[in-house]
Amino acid sequence: MSQLSTKSHTEAIMGLAGAKSGDRGSPNPCEACAVRGLSVCSALEPEDLPRLDRIVSHIQVSPGQLVFLEGDPADHLFVLTDGCIKLYKMLIDGRRQITGFLFPSDFLGLAMRERYAFSAEAVAVSALCRFPKRQLEQLLVEIPALERRLLGVASNELAAAQDQMLLLGRKTAQEKLGSFLHSLLRRTAPRSKAQDRIHLPMSRADIADYLGLTVETVSRCFTRLRKDGVVDFTTPQDVLIRDLGMLSDLSGVSDEY
Amino acid sequence: MSQLSTKSHTEAIMGLAGAKSGDRGSPNPCEACAVRGLSVCSALEPEDLPRLDRIVSHIQVSPGQLVFLEGDPADHLFVLTDGCIKLYKMLIDGRRQITGFLFPSDFLGLAMRERYAFSAEAVAVSALCRFPKRQLEQLLVEIPALERRLLGVASNELAAAQDQMLLLGRKTAQEKLGSFLHSLLRRTAPRSKAQDRIHLPMSRADIADYLGLTVETVSRCFTRLRKDGVVDFTTPQDVLIRDLGMLSDLSGVSDEY
DNA sequence: CGTATACTTGAATTGAGTCAATAAGTGTGG
């Protein structure tokens, strides 16, 4: 288990990244980006997009592949354009806490100083835009709107982190699962056709490590939610929400202001 | 328990704040501020300080008094200059999770959009500088270094939030207490005379709600740490670190990179 | 088609919680 070694693993991806970047025919891919309007990039005026194109490269990662490892020099920032990424921290004995799942348009790389504070690993086949930190920092100076936007993203992430602390510290296993499904629904439903269906790209073990539980408890709680008529499973990865009211009650948060 | 009402409680303090602000003799108190070099204000050049003085007011809060309540309109940002503040979120049934303790020089008010995402309440008699959000945002536009600094603060807080998620989701009660003492030592020792003593301004109940435990478990774990020779208590609020090595081991984090 | 992997289910165990009592401070007023 060399997961916590301080050796940089970012290089492993860089070759792939270069290849992928070179493959692209379009001279300004940012303009055609599917998540542009949703991500931090929306802070840019159309005429500024080429400046982003100049410093961006594109990488792809397969399930289980690392984007970076906790402790690696934090040389790059990312925007996830497709797939799903998990972020996690580990204790020396292997206990793991997943601190977040990223979905398309999410920004990656805020919680860092000189080195990444957590590891990032692909859950599904994923595509990311990669920005060299130095060059992006230069852009921040030139485009204040981008920095403002980044502060907004950080603010949202901090609020989400506090919700997760409330979940981890004070909710029951059943409530944790309910909250998890509820927040996934809010994040992914807008971009999906079926408003009452959730696809779970991550394993039960990932869900357990995100909620501070074990796989067995996750499985048991899912079964109970199914028996109570709150949800149903087409496959273990595909959830149908049958009673949104009950799910909201379980998640413990009355409603958003 | 009207703790979660959406009515603003900020007004209760504003009268006090005005009085306190008026009391001050100095025309530019920021210049003489004890925590200036440590807080976000250090991003300002000396010649910019008067601009901060123009929009700042000073408030004081007693233990148990609210600075603001979750859901209040987020009209102000703060810098803690003295004392200790706890931040928390609650579930409808009263379960509480403290998401952080603030100490002098800490910034308050990042995790918010239109409304505060958590409540802030004084643990000890505390003094804060209060900045109207609109006016501070204007300053951010004019002083890019301030915005850069704020992004750095947000980055640090996000990293701390992830450490706390690891603690809440995966550490044992004993490890939680060890980590808590260890991080308090790192935060407050540099500013204190005794490098091996920690003062705990918060109650056992606050510590429990911060670590996702009960008061009884906190008490039992403290007793065990004492019996194991890791710490000793002069009073229930004053801890003497007797074996820093053991404490570090317990906290589970090998070391900082 | 066999084998590894992921998920589910059951039985036994346990770490932390709940309930209850005691002890130690803290402050108030006589």
Place this chain on the structure above:
DNA sequence: CCACACTTATTGACTCAATTCAAGTATACG
């Protein structure tokens, strides 16, 4: 200064939600 009430912290006995250990079942894959 002491007696009283009140809050905070500690300790003990018992309980339980979630974990651990152990099968079993389904699903994907070479």
